[in-house]
Amino acid sequence: MYIVIAGAGLVGGNLAKSLVENHHDVVIVERDKAVCEMFASKVGVLAINGTATDIELLEQAGIRKADVAVAAMPADADNLAFALLAHHFEVPRIIARMRDPRYEAAYRIAGVTRTLNLADLFVRQLVLDIEQPALRQVANFGDGKAFIVVVVIPDGARVRGKTVMEIDQHKDFPRECVIAGIYREETKNFIFPRGDIDVRAGDQVFLAADADNVRKGAEFLQRTK
Numbered sequence: 480m481y482i483v484i485a486g487a488g489l490v491g492g493n494l495a496k497s498l499v500e501n502h503h504d505v506v507i508v509e510r511d512k513a514v515c516e517m518f519a520s521k522v523g524v525l526a527i528n529g530t531a532t533d534i535e536l537l538e539q540a541g542i543r544k545a546d547v548a549v550a551a552m553p554a555d556a557d558n559l560a561f562a563l564l565a566h567h568f569e570v571p572r573i574i575a576r577m578r579d580p581r582y583e584a585a586y587r588i589a590g591v592t593r594t595l596n597l598a599d600l601f602v603r604q605l606v607l608d609i610e611q612p613a614l615r616q617v618a619n620f621g622d623g624k625a626f627i628v629v630v631v632i633p634d635g636a637r638v639r640g641k642t643v644m645e646i647d648q649h650k651d652f653p654r655e656c657v658i659a660g661i662y663r664e665e666t667k668n669f670i671f672p673r674g675d676i677d678v679r680a681g682d683q684v685f686l687a688a689d690a691d692n693v694r695k696g697a698e699f700l701q702r703t704k
Contacts, residue, residue, distance in 0.1 A: 480504070480546040483570075485531030485561045487514050490576055491551030495524050506540045532560040542568045550575040550591075555582045559589055566590030614697055617685065625689050627659065628697065632682045635703040644674030649699070656688035656696035 480503050484491045487509040495518065498505045505524045508531040509515050515526035529536045531552065542548065548565035550558035550573070558575045559582060565573045566589055575586050577594040586594050617627040632638065638646055643658050661670040662683040670676060678684065678700075686696045 482547045483545045484549045486552035545570045547572045562589040562591045627687045630684045630697045630700050634680045637702045643672045652699050653692040653695045656692045659687045660685035
């Protein structure tokens with residue numbers, strides 16, 4: 480894909496690196512000349528020095544052929560202006576970093592197809608890490624509203640030998656939490672669980688739910704008393 484990123488700070492810069500590693504064509508528009516030079520030499524992206532709200536500059540960046548435009552500048556006002564211009568050039572997917580939730584309606588009007596509130600996402604992930612340090616997060620969805628995490632079943636767990644159906648039907652296991660998979664170390668197999676599959680000590684169980692229910696589900700699976 481051809482992707483234009485406005486802003487090469489922590490978000491835009493790391494995104495650009497990852498996209499280049501995945502063999503996408505990436506162009507960065509960044510005000511800081513030194514940052515542009517660094518990305519051009521070390522990351523291998525086309526980095527254009529200037530403001531991403533300049534129509535002529537965006538045309539140089541190839542905005543007309545972009546598959547995705549990403550607004551990753553520090554200020555919502557700048558990101559909103561960039562999104563409007565990307566929408567004008569009929570970019571099919573526009574993603575914007577949003578600092579202030581009050582801008583969300585304006586972003587939608589500007590043609591933004593997805594907003595990322597990184598502050599809220601970071602807080603949710605941090606709370607999960609603090610409250611459940613034994614959990615390993617695999618993915619998150621809906622700007623951090625839902626997670627897939629991995630729970631290792633301890634040796635003395637009460638759920639050892641229980642089937643997925645028995646666990647799912649237990650009154651203390653949250654209804655909104657789903658056992659999405661089991662990795663069994665002893666056989667090196669990933670199991671897509673059905674109701675009659677049992678859970679064993681050492682199994683890595685994949686749970687999918689929102690932050691509150693994934694925490695409750697993990698606590699239930701790790702009970703030893």
